[in-house]
Amino acid sequence: MTAHPTSPYFKENAHEALKDEQLQMALSNVRQGFIDKRAAVAAKLPEFEALRDSARDIKNHTLANLDLYLEKWENKVHDAGGHVHWARTAEEARQAIVDICRKAGAKTVTKGKSMISEEINLNAAIEAAGMTPVETDLGEYIIQLRNEAPSHIIAPAVHLNATQVESDFRRVHTHLDPNRDLSEPVQLLTEARQVLREKFLAADVGITGANFLIAETGTSVIVTNEGNGDLTQILPKIHIVIASIEKLVPTLDDVSQILRVLARSATGQEMSVYTTFSTGPRRPGDVDGPEEYHVVVLDNGRSAMLGTSFQDMLRCIRCGACMNHCPVYHAVGGHAYGWVYPGPMGAVLSPSLIGVDKAGHLPNASTFCGRCESVCPVRIPLPKMMRHWREQEFERHLTPATVRSGLGVWAFFAKRPTLYRFASNLGMKALAFFGRDKGKFTSLPFAGGWTDYRDFPAPQGGTFQDQWKARKGAKS
C-alpha cells in the first residue's frame, strides 16, 4: 500500500475523503478525544512547558553530535551482545531483515507497531520471502486484515468504525462461531487478543520499532499501551529492532525528560502503560527473552536533512499531537496525505523523504493556523517549514501555472504600494456595491474554489490598510 505514494493526488484524495460518510463519522472521534485529554494532562503538570523546552534542547544537542552518539550507542550494543545493521535505503533495511529471518528459518514473524516498517514497506518484503508477517497492535492488525495503510501514526485504524472492524473479523476469523456476538468493542478486543495470542506463541522472529535508542547503555525503547510490543520481543528466539538514525538520545536521564512529554502529548496519559528498555539478548541464566538481538538502523534521506532548514524536523518523537490538532487532518483524515506520515509532521517530512515533486501538495494543505506548533512537545516550527517547502516548490517551478501567474499579478501590485492601495480600494468598493443587498456572494468569477462550498462575505468598513491606519492613529 505504502510503496506507491498517492500524495501527488492529494486534492482528489481530499475530495473523496470529504464525501466519505463512514470516514467523517470516525474522524469525529479524533476531534473530540485527543485534544481535551492532552489539555487536561498538561494542565496537571506545572513543569510541562519547561519539559518541552528540555526535550527540544536534548534532541538539538543530539542531532548536532549525531555521528558521535551513533558511535557510542553502537559500541554499547556490541558490548551487550547485540548486532547492528546499517541501512542507507529502504531496500537495504528490508534486505537486512529478510536475511535475518531467512537464516532463522522463520515462518511466522510478529510485529510491534513501527512507522519505519511502514516507510520501508516491510510486510511486502517478508511475504515475498515466503514468511507471514503478523501485525499485533490492535489497530495495525485491523488494517493489515483490510490491506490498508495506517491513517494516523499512533492510532492506525482511527479512520474506521466498530461495525467495519466487526465485518472484517467475521470475514477473516472463519474458524470461530459465526453466530458469536461482536456488537461491543470489548468483544472485538477479546477476539483479537485470543487470535493474536496464538501468533505470539508461534512466532520465530519478533520485529519492533524503537521510540528511542540510548547511547549511554546501547538500549532500545518501545512505548505501548497494549503490551503487544513486549510479547513480540520476548517470546521469539530473535528480536529485530528497526529504527532510524534520529532516534538517538544521550542518556537514561535524557530519555526520561522526553518520556514525560511523549504520552501526555500523544494520548493524554501521564505515562503510557508499557515503556520497555531492551539491552542485548538474553543473559546467562535467563529463562526467557530473545537469544539474538538485532538493530537495523535506517538513514533513508535523514542525513541529508541535517544542516538544512529541515533539521528541526528530525526532533520529531512521533506523538501525533500535530495531526490531532490539525483542522486539515480533521477534515480529510490520514489516507488523503497519500504516504506513511500524515498531518503537519507528514507535510514537512514526506517531501524530504519522497521528494517535493511527489509530496508538494502536502505543505500547501495548511491554513497556517499554528496549532501544530503550539502543541508540538519538541517545539518543531511546522508552519515555518511548510513555508520553506512552498518556497522550494515555487523556485523549482513545480507550482501550477495558475498559481504562479496569480502570484505574479499580486507581486506586481505589492511592489507598487500606491497602485496596490488604489486597486484594493477599488476592488473592495466594487464588491461592497454589488453585494450590498445580500451582504454576501454565492458565486464570484475566478473564486469558484471558495464559493462552491461557502458564501463570500461582502466587504464592509474599508480596506485592512485603512482600518490599520485608523486604529494606529487612535492609539497614538
Next chain:
Amino acid sequence: MSAREEIFGAVRRSLGVTGQEQPRREAVNERIAKAPRGIVPERGQLSGEALLALFEEQAKATLATIDRVKDRAAVPDAIADFLRRTNLPARLRMGADPRLGEMPWDKTALEVSHGKSDGGDLVAVNHAFAGVAETGTLILTSGPDNPTTLNFLPDYAIVIVDAKDVRGSYEDVWQRIRDRDGKGHMPRTVNWITGPSRSGDIEQKLLLGAHGPRSVHIVLVGE
C-alpha cells in the same frame, strides 16, 4: 564503501564536521559520563508518607488496584484475600526471586508454581525493583529470578513493591540501577508498567486487557 561508513560520512558532511573535533568529543563524553538530570517535577521530589500516598493515588489513577501491608510476612494472606475478592482461583505463578521465597506461602491455601510463563497462567506474582510515585509506575528488571514473560502473559498481574523502594522520579530509579549494575550497564529488560494493558484503537474508546494483563494489583509492603 560500506553502508555504515557512508551513513557516517553523510551525517558528517551535512553537519560540516569530521568527527575528530576535540570539543565535540568532550561534550559528548561528558554528557554520557555525568548524565545531567534535567527537570524533575516537584511532585517527583516528595519523601516519607507523602511519597507513598502519591504513589498510591497515581497508581489508582492508572486503574491499578493497591493494598498496603505492614511487612513481607503479611503478603501471602493479602494476596489470598485479593484472589477471593476477585473470584479468582487460588493458583499463582512466580519467579525465583528470593524476596518472594522468604514469604510464608505455605501458611495459605495458595497453590504456587515457579518459572516463566508459557501463556497458560491466569495469575502471576512479580516483585518490582522499584515504584515511581510521579506516575504510579512499577519498575521491574529481568534476570534469572524474574522472567519477563510473567509480566505480560498472565491475565492478572500482582506486583509486590517494598515501600523503601518507592522513589519520587524515574531518575532516582536509574541511579539505583547504575549503583547495582554499574554505570552504562542495564539489565536485559527494564519494564516500566503504568496500569493494566489497554487499547483505544477501536473508535478511541478505552478498553482494558489488550494483550497484557487486564488487571494490575499492587501490594505495597512496609512504611
